[in-house]
Amino acid sequence: MHIDQPKFVELLAEASGIDAEKVEQQLGELAEEIRQAIADDEAYEIEDFGIFSGIGNRIMFIPSKELETEINFKYAGMEPLEVDEDVVAADEQEDDEDPFEGLQMADDDSSSEGRDPFSGLVVEDDEEEEEKVPPPKTSGDYSDEDIFGDIDDLDEEETETPEEEPAIEGDDEEEEQPGPDEWGVEAHKETGVNRLFSSLMGEEAPEDDEPVEETEEEAVNDVEEELSGEAAIEPEEEDSFADIFGDDDDEPTVAEKENEEEVESVSGLDAELSDIMSDDSEVIKPEELEAGMTEESTKASPFASLGLDEPFDDSDDDEDDFDDPFDAIEEDDEEEPEEIIPVITNISSDIEPKPKEEKEKKEKKKKPKKDPQPVSVWLLIVVALVVITGAVFGLAYFKILNIPGITPQVATSQPVVKPPVQQQQTNPTPPPTDPEPAAVEGQPQETQTKEAVQEQAPATQVPVNADQPKYGLMGIATEVANDGYTIVVYSLSVQKNATVKQKELAEKGYRALVTPIPSQQYGTLWRVSIGQFGSLVDAAIAGEELENPFKENYFIKKIK
Amino acid sequence: MTKDFLKAFGIVVRDQVIMKNSVEISGLGTFKAMHHSQRQEKRADGTTVMLPPRDSIEFEAEKKG
Structure with missing residues (x-):
């Protein structure tokens, strides 16, 4: 149907309550303003209606969303249907x-x-x-580990040496077994640096040999000055001590017999002993001054200074005096032979530091073990939070607590969705097209209509012919055939109007159904459909064969 | 031109278009209802969907004469 200008003015006058003349005048003004705006390359907007714009002199209209939705009212809420x-x-x-x-x-x-x-x-x-990848990685890793491991270890050794020194100063010699450790302490400062460079530059032997010799020489000098029993180990010093002490030769010889197997490592022993004695000279002297506990070493040191003056007078006493430190050293030697050897190798090569490295690594490994404690605390906190939130959600979900976002309000909305499944069939009577706009009655009727639909369902159980096929366009709608497709011809907002249409279609002989569709915008929509088809194709074929009012204005949907 | 007039203008045009009527305004053009039937569409993921039908409003400007 075409609405021309006079009829439109009449309708407009009725809707606005304005005189028809004024309406016609204002309508002319509106058209003129729109054309003028388009001529000025501007758009003209009518609120809640749309925008008039233009390309050149051509006027285009872009409907507003509200208008688009209202015009598409019948099909509001429909979504694309995936086809099998x-x-x-x-x-x-x-x-x-x-x-x-x-x-x-x-x-x-x-x-x-x-x-x-x-x-x-x-x-x-x-x-x-x-x-x-792994071979280069492993090789690279090994090389890197070797390089960085050496550097790190050396750095650690260097850093640890100052820690070892006070420990050695504070503890007794025998308890610490200072032979290797003290020697290492003194030697590490020099050799450690040399090792660092040697490990990097590959010049181990020449650099290591020199400091070793220096330490040995220094140790010998210390021994000669302090006149300790260790001097008996070396033949030259034995001669000197023999000249000095005479009868004391037996004791160093006994020491030699005991240490015959160790004669090969005499230089190492000398170095260790010299270190020991050098440390003794440095450490014990203040102790002597303070406590006077080590008289033996004090007596040994005066012999070094008085050596030739009083050799024979105090020979008996010297024997005792020399016996004690020497025995102590022998005990040390007996206790430490296994440890001396690794120390010697420690100087000549970098193989020895590995045990220390392992110890250091163990220490490092032990340190990180302390870290997990705070981590575990954090984990406990996180787990506690998760448990609490879960409990709150659970309580809210089971309606023990009322939390708006969580407590399921679906209990009320679920029935709204379910009723559509229970399709209605009523008496047929075909109507003309009556697209009825959304009624304001809307929501209060929704619940009533659902109940009404449920009540109507059994009432519409008109006796079905036994010969009626399960699916088809014509006949009486059956509950069994609701697993298929149907052709929707009306979408109405009022259930009453829907049932009227359903009756009209049923009177015409169609299988007529009414399906409530919940819509957030319009409340519940009532879709009136005809036919029950087993497949979408059958429904489409039937739709093409519909009469004129429905032929160009229908859509197919699944009943359930 | 009052607000009431503009509001009534929009309502009348909408109602007539919903009723599948075309509305002619002299000096401006004609509003028509257009119905787009449902159609199948193949998506990029290979699935085929049946698009629902749709009604829309169309404006045809008046031809100068």
């Missing part, structure tokens, strides 16, 4: 799309074929990469 593969295949067959199917199959085959080789290649590549 069988239906698609059937449609394709109808459309002579057999080659397309072949292409699809070919694509599938090619894709499947392509996937396998690619996947195989990918896997092989990965394996090859994994196989190839």
Whole structure:
């Protein structure tokens, strides 16, 4: 139907309550303003209606969202329906799309074929990469570890040496077994640096030898000055001590007998002993001054200074005096032979530091063990929070606590969704097109209408002919056939109007259904549909054969 | 031109278009209702969907004469 200008003015006058003349005048003004705006390359907007714009002199209209929605009221809330593969295949067959199917199959085959080789290649590549990569990684890692490990270890040794010194000063000699440690302490400061450079530069032997000799020489000098029993080990010093002490020769010889096996490492022993004695000279002297506990060493040191003056007078006493420190040293030697050897190797090569490195690594490993405690605390806190939130959610979910966002309000809305499944069938009477706008009655009626629909369902159980097929356009709607598709011809906002349409369609002989559709914007919509079809194709074919009022204005949907 | 007039203008045009009527305004153009039938569409993921039908409003400007 076409509404021309006079009729439109009449309708407008009725709707606005303004005189028809004024309406016509204002309508002319509106048209003139719009044209003027378009001429000025501007847009003209009417609120809640749309925008008039133009390209050149051509006027275009862009409807507002509100207007678009209201015009599309019938189909509001409808979503694209995914079509079954069988239906698609059937449609394709109808459309002579057999080659397309072949292409699809070919694509599938090619894709499947392509996937396998690619996947195989990918896997092989990965394996090859994994196989190839590790060797360089391992080699590189080892080299890096060696390099950085040496540097780190040396740094650690250097850093740890000051820690060892006070410990040695504070503790007794025998308890610490200072032979290797003290020697290491003194030697590490020099040799440690040398090792650092030697490990980096690869010049171990020449650099290490020199400081060793220096330490040995210094040790010998210390021994000669202090006149300790250690001097008996070396023949030259024995001679000197023999000249000095005479009868004391037996004791150093006994020491030699005991240490015959260790004669090969005499230089190392000398170095250790010299270190010991040098430390003694440095450490014990203040102790002597303070406590006077080590008289033996004090007596030994005066002999060094008085050596030739009083050698024989105090020979008996000297024997005792010399016996004690020497015995102490012998005890040390007996206790430490196993430890002396690693110390010697420690100077000549970098192999020895490994035990220390292991100890250091163990210490490092022990240190990180302390860290997990705070981490575990954090984990406990996080777990506690999760448990609490879970408990709150659980309580809210089971309605023990009322939390708006969590407590399920679906209990009230679920029935709204379920009723549509129970389709209604009523008496048929076909109507003309009456698109009725959304009624304001809307929501209060919704709950009532649902109940009404449920009540009507049994009432509409008109006796069905036994010969009636399960699916079809005509006949009486059955509950059994609600698993298929139907053709929607009306979408109405008032249930009463929907039932009227349903009756009209039923009177015409259609299988008429009314389905409530919940809509947030319009409340509940009532869709009036005809026919029950087993497949979408059957419904589409039936839709094309509908009479004129419905032929161009229908859509197919699944009943359930 | 009052607000009431503009509001009534919008309501009348909408109602007539909903009723599948075309509205002609002299000096401006004609508003029509357009119905887009449901149609199948193949998506990029290979699935086929049936798009629901849709009604829309269309404006045809008056031809100068």
